[in-house]
Amino acid sequence: MTDATMTLDDAGEGARTLHLSGTLTVASIGSVAPEMAAIQPDRDLKIDLGGVDRIDTTGAWIVHKLLRDWEKAGKSATLDHASDDAKRLIDQVAANDKPATRRPPHGNRAIERLEMIGGSVVHAAHTLGEFLAFLGQTLVALFQTIFERRPLRWNAVIHQMEVVGANALGIVGLLSFLVGIVLAQQGAVQLQQFGAEIFVVNLIGRSVIRELGILLTAIMVAGRSGSAFAAQIGSMKLNEEVDAMSSIGMSPTEVLVLPRVIAMVIMLTLLSFFGAIMAIIGGGLFCWVSLNISPASFVQRIQEVTPLSDLVIGMIKAPIFGFIIAVTGCFQGMQVTGNAESVGARTTQSVVQSIFLVIVLDAFFAVFFTALGYV
Known part of the structure; x- marks a missing residue:
């Protein structure tokens, strides 16, 4: 198993090319991850994965993060020579890259309790009104049955x-x-x-x-x-x-x-x-x-x-x-x-x-x- 290596081709004014090779797994990606993170998204980027022997979700996440950062910066970032397995894994990581939902901060607990009590009182009053209406409807039907001989x-x-x-x-x-x-x-x-x-x-x-x-x-x-x-x-x-x-x-x-x-x-x-x-x-x-x-x-x-x-x-x-x-x-x-x-x-x-x-x-x-x- 070969360690992960990277080479940044930064020549010229056009897009830079990042050549990745070796094994992009959780055990070996640490040797190149800091250098990859230090690349600034100031120009378009091509990521060449032709030399990658193996990639797991950790490596796919690092590659996806580069693509995402370049997209946020308004620059173009593309994959070259990526295998079908690598593309599928990177796409799966991208599909699950959703912002974490944060629970809303707790408000004043006294206010929340009062709101809960108020809601219960309103619900009880609404139920009482419906019950009285149903009771009246039943009494009307009963009196009609008795006195009108329905x-x-x-x-x-x-x-x-x-x-x-x-x-x-x-x-x-x-x-x-x-x-x-x-x-x-x-x-x-x-x-x-x-x-x-x-x-x-x-x-x-x-x-x-x-x-x-x-x-x-x-x-x-x-x-x-x-x-x-x-x-x-x-x-x-x-x-x-x-x-x-x-x-x-x-x-x-x-x-x-x-x-x-x-x-x-x-x-x-x-x-x-x-x-x-x-x-x-x-x-x-x-x-x-x-x-x-x-x-x-x-x-x-x-x-x-x-x-x-x-x-x-x-x-x-x-x-x-x-x-x-x-x-x-x-x-x-x-x-x-x-x-x-x-x-x-x-x-x-x-x-x-x-x-x-x-x-x-x-x-x-x-x-x-x-x-x-x-x-």
Whole structure:
């Protein structure tokens, strides 16, 4: 392997000729690289590669740099007697010679945080406006169906009732039963310290019928059926089925939203009552096994300490929770755009927003009914 050598033919007033020979590789180019870099681009240049035995990307880069520097200086630089391999390698190096992209300098982090918060607030306000518009559109369609006697798709309503209610009986009943057992066990542990374990019945009856039975059922249904509404409508929106309905004169609100809203309102009311009963059964079973409170005594005590107003309050909250869950799920489904990833994102948002709204409304109802004297 021969080292790289160079000869600069600088005679005359015309173009200079740079003769390169030997091996232009990373191991040998160092002997001539400083001399090549010292050549000033004040005249045209010819680079003769006829004597080059071998060249790698380092040598190709040095040759390309000469060509580039002469081009920037407005002078001509050409290759002579270059082999096909040398030309191809130099062309590849030239094609990849792009200016490095520099990341923009960081600005004031406080300003960036404020911009991010401001953008989030604007996005939240925009989403709230769209949700209120969708809510109003749904209410208008519902009132038109009721008072103007517009046809309602009862087959779709019954199908959604089966999906939302009948198919959820198992999971709602099991979880409510277990919650009743846990509530009774934890209450008994604390009340036994004061010899007041009989008041476990009061705890179970009032908390389950008025609050926990309805709230836990609503949360389970929001995660199960509210997300399904968003995914189903989102998939239809992605496949342009919703646009097709609009183009043939069918209202997506009447066809897709109303059956789900009506089914959810009816079935969440029934599921909440069923869940409360299952929680009471679970609590009563624990009281019978661990506290020796017979089922007859438990039922009699439940009737004495649980006012009818608690059941009425729970049954008032349940359909409102169902309406909010259904509208939120359908709204997020209608917001799907772009690709399948949007379906997953909107489904997640429907669950989060439904649970958030249910808990906020439950807190509002607790304060409202307490202010009315129903404690």
